[in-house]
Amino acid sequence: MKAALLLAAAVVLAGCQQQAPDAAFGAKVRAYLLEHPEVIEEAVGKLQQTRMLEQARARASDIERYREQLERDPRDFVVNPNGAFTLVQFFDYRCGYCKVVAPEILKLARENPDVRVVFKEFPIFGAASDSAARIALTPQVKAKGVDLHQAMMADRGLDEAALDAHLRRVGLDPAAVRRAASSPGIAAQIQETRLLAQALGLEGTPAFIVGDYLIPGADMNAVRAALARVRAGGLKKPPSAPT
Numbered sequence: 001m002k003a004a005l006l007l008a009a010a011v012v013l014a015g016c017q018q019q020a021p022d023a024a025f026g027a028k029v030r031a032y033l034l035e036h037p038e039v040i041e042e043a044v045g046k047l048q049q050t051r052m053l054e055q056a057r058a059r060a061s062d063i064e065r066y067r068e069q070l071e072r073d074p075r076d077f078v079v080n081p082n083g084a085f086t087l088v089q090f091f092d093y094r095c096g097y098c099k100v101v102a103p104e105i106l107k108l109a110r111e112n113p114d115v116r117v118v119f120k121e122f123p124i125f126g127a128a129s130d131s132a133a134r135i136a137l138t139p140q141v142k143a144k145g146v147d148l149h150q151a152m153m154a155d156r157g158l159d160e161a162a163l164d165a166h167l168r169r170v171g172l173d174p175a176a177v178r179r180a181a182s183s184p185g186i187a188a189q190i191q192e193t194r195l196l197a198q199a200l201g202l203e204g205t206p207a208f209i210v211g212d213y214l215i216p217g218a219d220m221n222a223v224r225a226a227l228a229r230v231r232a233g234g235l236k237k238p239p240s241a242p243t
Contacts, residue, residue, distance in 0.1 A: 060212035062200055069196055070209055075189050076118050077142050077149065079109045083116035085230055087223070088209040090197055093132035093152050094125040095205040097218040102153035104220050106146060115227065119149070120193050122205055128159050133190055134181035135163055141177060144170050 063070065071086045089105060091098040109117045121137060123129035132152060135141055141148055151166050152158060164174040180186075197207070200214060208215040208223050211230035215222045 063209060063212055063214060066196060066199060069192075070120075071116075071118060073118075073189075075137070075185075076120060077136065078119070079106075079117040079146060080113050080115055083112075083114045085114055085227065086116045086118060086210075087227065088118045088120060090120045090122040090193070090202055090205055090207040092123050092125050092129050092205045093136070094123075094129045094158055098206045099153050099156065101206060101218045101220055102150070106150060108224075109146075112227075120196075121190055122193055122197055122202075122207075123190065124205060128163075130190070131160060131181070132158060132163060134186050135167070135177055137186045137189060138177050138180040138183075140172050140180060141167075144172070 070088050087105075087108070105117060109115065121133035123133040136149065136152070148166060148170050151169070152163070155162050155166070167174045167177050200207075200209075202216065204216070206218055208226075210223060210226040211233075213222075213226035213229070215226060
């Protein structure tokens with residue numbers, strides 16, 4: 001009964017030019033909706049989600065053009081490297097919204113081992129952001145895995161002194177790490193990421209790419225919806241060699 005009423009309600013809400021239901025059934029639909037207004041809220045939410053995902057696919061051709069660079073750059077830090085589906089995040093260690101969603105991203109990775117999470121260093125908040133990105137891309141720091149990434153994201157006042165303190169905490173020599181961070185190769189990687197972000201029309205952080213969907217901003221509901229669509233649609237690419 002609920003399914004039939006929802007279908008009739010969807011017809012009414014969508015304004016379809018189909019034959020109207022009879023008066024008695026229409027009255028039942030009206031009574032049900034008055035008694036359960038959350039149904040309308042749910043229908044509107046689904047409609048908004050559908051429209052949001054349609055907008056998120058507006059850059060699909062650009063995403064496909066840069067797919068390999070987005071998803072398979074061996075220099076990036078990746079969680080769940082053998083996952084079949086890929087979530088890419090452009091982020092800055094000093095971005096407040098990035099810090100807000102960071103625990104949710106790591107939780108998503110823990111609970112979904114089939115999702116590769118690719119972290120794209122996109123420092124846009126000054127010298128300390130640039131230092132953090134360079135440090136994070138060194139072999140020594142990437143070898144520490146999620147622990148150091150999580151600590152840096154949780155640090156609201158992340159500055160040069162805090163970066164050194166985090167390195168010492170995990171047993172790394174800050175001076176040695178900073179020497180490695182000065183590598184021209186790391187500078188080139190960050191510059192390439194900036195150019196990639198520009199090509200995709202990204203103007204800030206965080207930004208996410210799932211399949212053909214580009215989600216700007218800290219909208220985890222949109223990220224989860226896009227991931228669900230990708231899974232349902234079978235947009236599944238066999239993983240290349242683990243990164």
